[in-house]
Amino acid sequence: MKDLNVLIEECKKYAFDLNFTRAKDWKEEKEGRVLVGYMPIYFPREIIHAAGAMPVGIFGGGDEKQIIKGDAYYQSYICHIPRSIMEIALDKHMDHIDGFIFPSICDVIRNLSGIFKQQKIGKFVKYMDFPQNFLPEIGGVFYQQEMQHVLKYIKELNGVEVTTEALNHSIDLYNKNRKMIEEIYDIRQDYPWRMSIEDVYTIVRAGTVVPVEEHNEILEQVCTHIKEDIGTPQDKIKVVISGAFCEQPSLGLIRAVEEAGCYVIDDDYMLGSRMILGDIDATTDNPLEAIAISYINQSQYSSSIYDVDNPKEYRLAKIVENRGADGVVFAAASFCDPSLLDAPIFQNAFDKLGIRYISFQYSENINQFKVIKEQVGTFSDSIKLWEDEPVIV
Amino acid sequence: MSKEAQKEKSMILQKEMIDGLFNDLANAKELGKKVCYTFIPGNLSELIQTFDMLPVYPEINALQSAMRKKSASYIKEAEKNAHSEDVCTYVKCDVGMMMRGNIGPTGLKIPEPDVLLLSYTGCFTFLKWFETLKREYPNAEVVMVHTPYQENAEMTPEMIEYMVKQFKKEVIPKLEKVTGIKYDEEKLKGHLRLAAKAEDLITEIFDTTKHKPSPIDAYFAGVYYIGPINIGFRGTQKAVDYYEELLKEIHIRIEKGQGPITPEGEMKEEKYRLVVEGPPNWTSFREFWKIFYDMGAVIVASSYTKVGGVYDYGWRHNPDKPLESLAEYCMNCYTNLNIPQRIDLLKKCITEYDADGYITNSIKSCNSFSAGQLGMMREIEDSLGIPVGFIESDLVDPRYFSYSNIKNRLESFFQMLEQRKKMEKETEAV
Incomplete structure (x- = not known):
């Protein structure tokens, strides 16, 4: 078993590599291999894996990529992630990625798929229209058809006809992956000092750019390490981060929130890797249907899923309660419509429910956190020093 | 004013x-x-x-x-x-x-x-x-x-x-x-029949901008023309009557060789024919329009008038397939088209209506339109060799309408068009 710090360093190397070197190496190991890039929030990676290809998460350029060309495509009042993705694409960092999937998150990512088509980036570009109808016989069927389109594109590149066995095997691997990620969060709920949120984030994000088999090995070792009584508890409040599901905050900002006095015991940073709650049935004769049903019945709440029968504010409140959090930090990327349009819904409900919160906006490339740190620190102090009432949902 | x-x-x-x-x-x-x-x-x-x-x-x-x-x-x-x-x-x-x-x-x-x-x-x-x-x-x-x-x-x-x-x-x-x-499909079919009629008429109306001078402004006046078809009257006899009347009035203007009617009367000289992408600003709508008609610019087509339906390629509601027709209608609205489709439609408008220039009015708070507009503009400029202009405003937030900025940018754009026209004339003469 590798040392925890070695594992973290390894993950750091993968997670923020804008050349996607591990994926490139995987592709070169065997002729005919295919890489499929996907944007936030969620995509059922199982089907790419089952088709003999490798899914590659594309989460923008963060604070490591200077934007020059991307700004020529996007006005100042559009969030940062599409311009950094364009920059990465135009600088040929993704030339080895064969196809690109744009899940339905918002108008910006949707239209970015059109720009990729127009610029002829990649061998295929697929806007993945997730159903907003949640009846299995309607939305579920449509979702299966959408997945079939992706499989058709991959087959055109590698000739692989996906089998039930292959799909069930892939589902099983990703079930294990999600289970171990949840285990890390469950351990941190009680012992957040055993691993910082910065390291958790790095480890989870690495899983989007390395083969799932390798990531499962890493997770297994990480889980073993943090079951041990390591680290030193500090006097910090516990918070849940919400709203940062697409454009990712820089690692420095993720770190800053904890440094300012808040253990982050749950978050939606890498929501896609944790979107399905619990296992997907890996034993059926129709695995695509199983994936579709899991999306309909077992998805985490999301700003991109119409929530009218299952209000998100109560779902987040439940997470706060279950995790024993002291409050919520709403962190939204600037100009992020889904996240910012949800803010009044959450905040109005939390005012009534008595759940404490603060909110701030960020951009993936900001690396000055003083103001945010002060804000978070004050929030933490106000709870630590003057309040001791438990959260009642 | x-x-x-x-x-x-x-x-x-x-x-x-x-x-x-x-x-x-x-x-x-x-x-x-x-x-x-x-x-x-x-x-x-x-x-x-x-x-x-x-x-x-x-x-x-x-x-x-x-x-x-x-x-x-x-x-x-x-x-x-x-x-x-x-x-x-x-x-x-x-x-x-x-x-x-x-x-x-x-x-x-x-x-x-x-x-x-x-x-x-x-x-x-x-x-x-x-x-x-x-x-x-x-x-x-x-x-x-x-x-x-x-x-x-x-x-x-x-x-x-x-x-x-x-x-x-x-x-x-x-x-x-x-x-x-109770759902009455025959009743729906009746409304769909009337919808198709209104769609024929509005297509004919927007097609009159092929005339020179154009008898209508397809953006600033166009947003009024799309009112009935978009806000609940499509599928009624009232909408058909309205569009028949409007078309009659436009035909009279064509016969008389008249340009569009502006809030200050008929536009006397058509100097520039433009296609506009993006919604208008509503808070200073009259001032915004005035910048254009004062410069003799008429909008011969706009994407915004297609948000409630794209009828340019002949698609119509079809009473023989009522529910399928509703489905197709929804999918066929402008902002439900992908970026290359939008570009093709705008290029068709520029070509068919013989536009001199292309303007993007980029709306701060409307990503459905705005995200991708710069790439679209570049593609249109490159492929058609047409002058393009770019301005920014907002739908209904007056804080984001800067009259002098917009006016300056448009004046520069019109100067560029003027210069180009002059050069074209000189080339023709040679």
């Missing part, structure tokens, strides 16, 4: 139609009518009429509030209530108006919805908007119709089937439940 705007018969007809709708809305209870909130892109007018409901369009309320200079205070109200400065100002204007008692543009109260019919087409914010409305109106029935995006520039049988299944299994049963009216 002090001059009284000229009014033609079609304008009076339209005013009567809209006033009538708002009067009916104010008296919905007395009339025994159910009220349906819905949106323009993908609006299911014919189905709403089949169930004898009255439509309310929140984005129309927002733009009307802006034209009446009320949007700034509504937006502030919403921002005081946790709505971000960064998001769609239609939403904030609507929310602010609700918080102030939901008094509509004609000064009459808009009733609460019995149904929130979200035919979610081409704009993700609509979905979020209705999530907000649902929390304001917990007793309203929510009907969600997911319109698949034309990501591959096509409407496939499976996309149509997906929508038809939603109509049959969810939309129609819920509307039957709320209204107590």
Whole structure:
């Protein structure tokens, strides 16, 4: 078993590599291999894996990529992630990625798929229209058809006809992956000092750019390490981060929130890797249907899923309660419509429910956190020093 | 700006139609009518009429509030209530108006919805908007119709089937439940027949810009022309009558060789023919328009007039396939087209209407339009060799309309057009 710090360093190397070197190496190991890039929030990676290809998460350029060309495509009042993705694409960092999937998150990512088509980036570009109808016989069927389109594109590149066995095997691997990620969060709920949120984030994000088999090995070792009584508890409040599901905050900002006095015991940073709650049935004769049903019945709440029968504010409140959090930090990327349009819904409900919160906006490339740190620190102090009432949902 | 705007018969007809709708809305209870909130892109007018409901369009309320200079205070109200400065100002204007008692543009109260019919087409914010409305109106029935995006520039049988299944299994049963009216397909077909007629007429109207001078402005006047077809009258005889009258008036102008009518009378000289991409600014609509007509610029086509339906390629509602036709209609609205489709449509307009230039009015708070506009503009410039211009404003937030900035940019653009025309003339002479 590798040392925890070695594992973290390894993950750091993968997670923020804008050349996607591990994926490139995987592709070169065997002729005919295919890489499929996907944007936030969620995509059922199982089907790419089952088709003999490798899914590659594309989460923008963060604070490591200077934007020059991307700004020529996007006005100042559009969030940062599409311009950094364009920059990465135009600088040929993704030339080895064969196809690109744009899940339905918002108008910006949707239209970015059109720009990729127009610029002829990649061998295929697929806007993945997730159903907003949640009846299995309607939305579920449509979702299966959408997945079939992706499989058709991959087959055109590698000739692989996906089998039930292959799909069930892939589902099983990703079930294990999600289970171990949840285990890390469950351990941190009680012992957040055993691993910082910065390291958790790095480890989870690495899983989007390395083969799932390798990531499962890493997770297994990480889980073993943090079951041990390591680290030193500090006097910090516990918070849940919400709203940062697409454009990712820089690692420095993720770190800053904890440094300012808040253990982050749950978050939606890498929501896609944790979107399905619990296992997907890996034993059926129709695995695509199983994936579709899991999306309909077992998805985490999301700003991109119409929530009218299952209000998100109560779902987040439940997470706060279950995790024993002291409050919520709403962190939204600037100009992020889904996240910012949800803010009044959450905040109005939390005012009534008595759940404490603060909110701030960020951009993936900001690396000055003083103001945010002060804000978070004050929030933490106000709870630590003057309040001791438990959260009642 | 002090001059009284000229009014033609079609304008009076339209005013009567809209006033009538708002009067009916104010008296919905007395009339025994159910009220349906819905949106323009993908609006299911014919189905709403089949169930004898009255439509309310929140984005129309927002733009009307802006034209009446009320949007700034509504937006502030919403921002005081946790709505971000960064998001769609239609939403904030609507929310602010609700918080102030939901008094509509004609000064009459808009009733609460019995149904929130979200035919979610081409704009993700609509979905979020209705999530907000649902929390304001917990007793309203929510009907969600997911319109698949034309990501591959096509409407496939499976996309149509997906929508038809939603109509049959969810939309129609819920509307039957709320209204107590049984679904009558023959009635729907009748409305679809009338819809197709109105669609033929409006296509013919926007096609008259092929004339020189163009008898109409397809953007600034165009937004008035699309009123009846978009706000609940498509599928009625009233809409057909209105468009017949309007077309008659336009034909008279063509015969007389007249240009478009502006708020200050007929435009005397057509110097530049433009195609515009993006919605207009509503808070300073007249000032915005004036910059153009003062310079002799007429808009011969605009993408914004296609948000409620793209009829340019001959698509029409079809009474022989009623539900399939509704599905296709929703998928065929402008913002539900992918970026290459939008580019093709704009290029077609530029070519067919012989435009001299292309302008993007980029709207700060409308990502459905704005995200991708710069790439579209570059592609159009490169492939057609046409001068392009870029200005920025907002839908209903006056804080983002900078008159002098816009005027400066447009003046430079018109100078460029002038110079180009001069050079073309010189080349022809040689």
